[in-house]
Amino acid sequence: MTPAFGQLLSDKTGLVTRLDVESGGHTFEVETVSNFDVVDHEFNKNEKRLTLFVNSGIENNLGEVIVPQTLLSGNFAFFLNDEPYNPKIKSNDKISFITLNFTGIGNNKIDIIGTETLQGVEENSYPTPIDDTKNGGGCLIATATYGTELAPQVQHLREIRDQKLMQTDSGKYFINSFNHVYYSFSPLISDYERENSFFKESVRILITPLLSSLMILNYASMDNDVETIGVGIGIITLNVGMYFVAPAILITRLKK
Structure with missing residues (x-):
């Protein structure tokens, strides 16, 4: 170029x-x-x-x-x-x-x-899938939270994507589907993180359990679609428990 x-x-x-x-x-x-x-x-x-x-x-x-x-x-x-x-x-x-x-x-x-x-380009009604894997793209929210794409947490997310999820068809499908949703709101959040240090720290606290749960993927076998789907369901279930079930149980007990 x-x-x-x-x-x-x-x-x-x-x-x-x-x-x-x-x-x-x-x-x-x-x-x-x-x-x-x-x-x-x-x-x-x-x-x-x-x-x-x-x-x-x-x-x-x-x-x-x-x-x-x-x-x-x-x-x-x-x-x-x-x-x-x-x-x-x-x-x-x-x-x-x-x-x-x-x-x-x-x-x-x-x-x-x-x-x-968009000069000389016909605008499509439906956007093409966002391929964040090209050229090693990273997570906008995590990058804004930790200040740089070189942060260990951001590098860890990239390694999980490239070395685990992108190795199977089900993982690739999940990444493309996830990106369509994620990139609809992540630029707004990452931009506000740069403007508000309190919000940035709140996001850091909020995503820490999620990042910790993803450490499991370093030790999980994901060599085929069945294993990838199984591990994925396990990670989702774990995070639902941490972010929703556990707080709900705690709130219920406090009300008694």
Whole structure:
């Protein structure tokens, strides 16, 4: 995807991230090359806005973003942490090549806003399945909760998905079905986590039992569909017990 007018600064920036952006029933690949970590992203079709949530461990940040013209095009506006920002941008008939250069350690938000979206693409009424397994995508809520995709908890979720669930047809079916539901609400929750530290800590407490129960999968045999379904039913039953049955019993006893 390297444009004719530019050369990727991979030798300087190092970290390549490929983001699958869902819109209009299609998946578009946005590529970033940077010296900071792109921990999350979201796309608002109505606002024609692509938002990158990044985390940097150094003061001087350098990065490049390659955006397909079919996803965003026209006249662009940029915001860094909700303040107007003017990066360098060059475009051809296929992509826009954006060069980022800014300062600031820690979490930063970059908004890329176009005037056109889905140009030359027929919008589907039913979205295609979200394949979060491509390019090692992670859990939005867990990433926002623990601050980075490199957190052990997020890595553990990715390993369970790739090394366990995606090895059988039933596991793949579950992942695709789960993603359709999960990605309908997870961007809102992860975004609010970044705005509210109390909510973020509440989510951390809430998902800790779930993550602990998934440790069982490290020791479970899931070599075929029957074993995968059996283990899955067991994990679901365990979590129903922890999140619903146990609290219900406790509340009932307290009322006596």
